[in-house]
Amino acid sequence: MLEEANLTVGAVAKRCGVKVSTLHFYEQKGLIRSWRNAGNQRRYKRDVLRRISVIKAAQRLGVSLEEIATAFANLPDNRTPDKADWAKLSQAWRADLDARIAALTQLRDSLTGCIGCGCLSLARCPLYNPDDKFGEIGVGAVKLLG
Amino acid sequence: MLEEANLTVGAVAKRCGVKVSTLHFYEQKGLIRSWRNAGNQRRYKRDVLRRISVIKAAQRLGVSLEEIATAFANLPDNRTPDKADWAKLSQAWRADLDARIAALTQLRDSLTGCIGCGCLSLARCPLYNPDDKFGEIGVGAVKLLG
DNA sequence: CTAAAACCTCAGGTTAAGTTGAGGTAAAGC
């Protein structure tokens, strides 16, 4: 607990497989935190590693950094987050992830049918859908933890 | 067939629910084509509507415009694409879409377990995974149509 | 025939999520 209780940017970057500039960037966005040593260099608590892995996992789920920041805002400020804290976070994402998978599946199921068959007609086709009710549940547009 | 055989940008934009600037942009990217009337204004064949709806559908699947352009390159140049042409296209996307859904599902299934339980340890956890073999099948990074 | 609506081009702006580089300081290895 003594020897690696605080990490340098370089160490964190290496262990997480991200660039130092990414850590600067995340810090600027309020996603991670650090303190400075005597020479003004960043030092991190080990729990930054978990934060970063959660960020990366969430990004793979299609969650934006802004939404991640919002979710992180519910983590305790004064103590290191524990299992229950993280569990709450992942449960919130899981629900929306379920919705996203459902939407993608539905889209997949109409894909070959609609594009392939020629049904893309103005009113009926779920893919064509010019008024774009579908757009709201699109892959890129999904709001998580909204 | 005479009265609406060629459409103006405004008409296409309205019918597809996109802005005129988007059509300019798509044309510039080679995704759609037009010819000009005497006064240098764009005119479109009706099959542009299908192209645009396919673009929008593909985008909802997470396909980038560049990949869509690549796929469109296989459409016939001299004639209006028919059902078989579109079917080929949608089949290619469907396969990758299946893969994407599978990846998302797998991620979902480890989400609550991994983030919540505290297992995010350096080597074992599929979410943590610092060397990021997972990254290659991530939501944003998925390569479609090779 | 005229005025409004629609179109044209081209340059520059926007957002997300970072990356790159310049110019300078701190820490570590030998």
Place this chain on the structure above:
DNA sequence: GCTTTACCTCAACTTAACCTGAGGTTTTAG
């Protein structure tokens, strides 16, 4: 003690997928 890494800040650049506005022309409606 010196030299090589590692770090610092800040500004500017990058990519994707558009959007906005300026300045000017064409079409259309009355």
